[in-house]
Amino acid sequence: MSIEFIYPEFEVIRDQSRCIGCRVCQRQCANEVHSYDDDLKILKSDESKCVNCQRCVSMCPTRALKIVKSDCTLRENANWQNNTIKEIYKQANSGGVLLSSMGNPNPLPVYWDRILINASQVTNPPIDPLREPMETRVFLGKKPDKIERGKDGKLKCNLSPQLELSMPVMFSAMSYGSISYNAHESLARAAKELGIFYNTGEGGLHEDFYCYGDNTIVQVASGRFGVHEDYLKAGKGIEIKMGQGAKPGIGGHLPGTKIVGDVSRTRMIPEGSDAISPAPHHDIYSIEDLRQLVFSLKEATEYKKPVIVKVAAVHNIAAIASGIARSGADIIAIDGFRGGTGAAPTRIRDNVGIPIELALASVDQRLRDEGIRNNVSLVVGGSIRSASDVVKAIALGADACYIATAAVLAMGCHLCRTCQSGKCNWGIATQRPDLVKRLNPEIGSKRLVNLMNAWRHEIKELMGGMGINSIEALKGNRLMLRGVGLNDRELKILGISHAGE
Amino acid sequence: MQLEGQVRIPSGCAIAAAISRDGKTMTGEKIMNAMKPMHDRSNGLGGGFAAYGIYPEYRDLYAFHFFFKDRASRKDCEVFLKEYFEIVKSEIIPTRKIPEITDEPIIWRYFVAPLKSMVSSAQVDENEFVARMVMRVNIEVSGAYLFSSGKNMGTFKAVGFPEDVGRFYRLDEYEGYSWTAHGRYPTNTPGWWGGAHPFTLLDYSIVHNGEISSYDANRRFIEMFGYKCTLQTDTEVITYIMDYLIRRQGLTMNEASSVIAAPFWSTIENKTDTEDKEKHIYLRTMFPNLLVTGPFSIVFGFRGGLMALNDRLKLRSMVVGEHDDMVYIASEEAAIRVMDNNVKNIWAPSGGEPVIVKVREGVNI
Known part of the structure; x- marks a missing residue:
């Protein structure tokens, strides 16, 4: 040697x-x-x-x-x-440059694990979800400031388009190309069966999956791959991807070796050419430019689709979110620094961005302080690992959570963190037909449905323990949380008290 | 030890209410008696009453009831008030010295009219102006607590058992067409009169029994609209929610009930009346943050009426009874029978089903 x-x-x-x-x-x-x-x-x-x-x-x-x-x-x-x-x-x-895949593996603080959930004792009753209805349905989207009445005095429905979710969890963006056809099919089928949404990522939408449109969010990212009118109209909502938690400030690069067959057609680029997404959207260098893209997309889809703006959790996230909440966007998705990726420069992945818990807490509070929390819904991702993480996120102020790593784990991923090699033995992060066929969409979707149903049960149990029978009453209910082993500054940012207080 | 407002204190309670649909007045004696059989639902750490129709000679003026820590805080407060209001009458609220009630603060009332110039420069209507001033006084004037701010109505509350609080305030000498009462069982010692209930804002008053589990979700939402929850109690936040929905959003009382005690989605889906179904879907989608969960039974008082409402699972007892023009509401049937032994139609409204009682049209209230 x-x-x-x-x-x-x-x-x-x-x-x-x-x-x-x-x-x-x-x-x-x-x-x-x-x-x-x-x-x-x-x-x-x-x-x-x-x-x-x-x-x-x-x-x-x-x-x-x-x-x-x-x-x-x-x-x-x-x-x-x-x-x-x-x-x-x-x-x-x-x-x-060193490359890595999946989320930041370093031993940085996981605030979810330093937050504990409340339960009812004596002064009010816990509720048994096996005996009483327990509701997890949420609607994402802007809420108008005032009600309106018709001439007959009856309430008029003046709501802008909303996304209805049977539970506050969605599958977040993973492009066709970065993951396989069968992985996409598994996500789409599961989202449909569960009454939630999956997200196309920036690789376009394969024609076979237009039938899952009612449970699809179509993404528009800086490369604009696969974006055309029918695509925008195919989904129930449109997501503008400004950034990703695993690699804030960085674009994407899907190597030409993965741009084969349907992937090339779906992305609308020649076979074998590298798919390079620039770091910024070249038509968005500022917040007022974002507003123009938001409304361009709304115009293109006749104001029938809510627009999500997805950003990575960075230092100034509260001010950025406040700008987005005034941009015409209906939903803000924030991706924390532990979020996954198919490939990112290691130094970026491991050193850029901030934890989603802190980003969520400060954004939710800022939007409330400015009285504009109702302008947008908040979706958070970037390492939501379990039902209790979901409950904590909702109680901190999120409307819903995005999961991707947990979803690929359910489909068989063993988190070996070498997606960039394209040789995924589990048939997920690969385009090699012999490997892709190892993931059976029937089984993949079943396992995703199982996972979400299990989480739904757990969310209900946790809510019932707190005496809450509808997820709305948990949203932003920070009194239900206590920190443990956190310093005063951390507690202040999270807006929670310490255990024992 | 932290005072009420610095810490959230859950408590159990007793509530009672009586109203004449004909607008006939009654003294406070009846409602004070109603609290006696429910003595054990309180623990002597808070009792209070709201009475409607008691100041007919000042019916067009806002009646401000205050607790002051000392003479200096009253003087400071008067300076503040005079900037924004014309004070038509200022007097001590008469009380009766009884051994059961001690350590009283200075208890004062003012009948005031907001200065027109101030209202117009704030670019809001008179009620909104007064509501904002109530929040400001309670935050800005140290040692002063404004706990009643409606017209031709008033709240009377103290640390003590409700029946004693009523005697202390000489409620047997007041006459009103509608009364509500509250006895409190807080889980620690607040030692502060402001923490007792009812809680009021403008003409709206609430007595409540329960501990809501949605508190912080509701509080953090409603505080976006200029309300300040200084007491950290359920009653306070529910009052603000009702004020926001009814006065500021313009919902009817029924619609507001469908927001705070919304029917379950499964119930809504099974509705056959499409219009009703769409209304409920709209209300739950529009105001999800104002859903109140956990046990509560409330009596919401307003000018010319009362509304009783339970949480949607009915986790707290509440019964309603009728007799001729009178309607009675209480945590326990015994309380109603003390008020009227010949009461008819006693029933327990189901969870989330509002009972709205209004004084008939045409009665001057």
Whole structure:
């Protein structure tokens, strides 16, 4: 070996006494870790190619395999940790920007885990969701300032278009291209069955999925890939993507190798050409430009679709949100710094942006202080991991949550964080037909429905415990939250008291 | 220890109300007696009454009832008031010294008319002007608490059992066509008279029994519209919600009930009357943040009427009875029977079903 050598991160442990030589592992691994030695009649592994996606482990019929972290490490150093040093080696080898996938894995504070939820005792009763109705339906969109009455004195419906969700969770944007046809189909079918929405991301909408339009949000991002009139009209809402939590200030790059067949057609770009989304929208350099795009899209769709503006949670997010709330947008989606991605520069992913909990708390409070909270609904994403995260987000002031990492996990993702390779063994972040077919949309959608139903039950249990029987009464109800182990400044920003207060 | 307003204090309660649909007046004695059989629903830490029709000679003036910490705060407050109002009459509210009620603050009332020039420069109507001034006085004038601000009505409250509070304020000497009463069971010692109920704003008063679970969702929403929840009580926030929906948005009382105690979506979907169905869908979509959950039974008093309402699951007891022109509402039937032993048609309204009683048209109230 040489100066360029970096010891593999994982070891493949094969229990030879269990291995029956069926070679499933070999067939299943797109990274070509496993090989068969015809002479010795045994399976061998090249662990340098292993990404620890657990595909072989899951498929091995005799549980003969496990992947463990290699214990061959550099000398311990609290400042120059193993990863830090290896990244330097990689960059010294290649001269390139480091790429990563999925959300920030570093041990930065997770505020959800420092927030606790209330329950009723004595002075008011908890409500049993098995015995009493418990409502999770929400409507997203602008609410008018005043009611109106017709000449007959009856109330007139003066609401602008709203998105109706059976529960306050939606699948957030993942483009066709970054994820597979089957992954998109799974999301679309699940959204329809659940009465929620999935989001096309910026790759356009495959013609086969127009039938799920009533449960689709179509995205318009800086590359404008796949955007045309029918596309805008196909969904129930339109999302302008200004930024993404995993890579604020950065555009996107889907390599030409993934722009094949239907992906090319759906994106409306030639096969094999790189799909590069610029960092800014080149028609939006300022807030007043955003307003023009919002209304251009509304004009194009005859004011029948609510417009979402999605931004990454950055330092000045409260002021930015206040500007968006006055831009004509109906919904603001904020993506926190732990949000996932198919590929992002590692330094950006790990160092840019702020936690969604703090961004949400300050935006909700700012919009209320300015009396414009009713102008928009707030949707938050960027690592919503469970039903309790949803409940905490709603109580901090969100109208609904976006989930993507949790959704791909439900479809089989094992969070190996190598989506950028395009060799997803679970058939999600890949366009290789042999890999794509591993994800059965029937099963994928069923698992997504299961996950959401499970969360819905849990949300109801948590609400019932607090004596709340409708999600509206939880929204912004910060008295139901207490912080634990947080300092005064953090509590002030979150607008909650400390446990025991 | 923190005072009411600095901390949120949940409490249980007793409520009662009586109204004559003919607008006939009665003294406060009847409603004071109604609170006696419900003695154990209070714990002596708060009682109060709202009475409508008690100041007919000043019916066009706002009657401001104040608690003052000391003489200096009263003087400060009068300076403040004189900038915006003409004070037509200023007097101490007469009380009776009884051993059960102690540590009273200075209790004062003013009959005032807002200065026309001030109202027009604020570019709002007279009621909105007065409502804003009520918020301002309570935030800006230290040691002063304005707890009653309607016309031809007044609130009387104190730390003590309600029946004692009534005697203290000599309510047997007042005559009104509509009365509400409240006995409080707070879960700690507020020690402050302002924390007792009813809570009022302009002509609206609320007595409430319950602990709502939607409190902070409601509070943080309503505070966007200039209301300031200084007491952190359910009663206060519900009063502001009713004021916002009825006076500022122009909803009817029935519509407002459908906002705060909205029917379940499943109930709405099963409605066969399309117009009614659409109305409810609209109201829940338009005002989701004003849905009130958790147990409550309230009596909402207004000029010329009362409205009783329970939370949509009916988690608190409340019964209604009628006899000729009289309508009675109380937490317990016993309280109604004390007011009128020959009461007829006693029933328990179901959750979310408002009972609205109005004095007949044509009666001068």
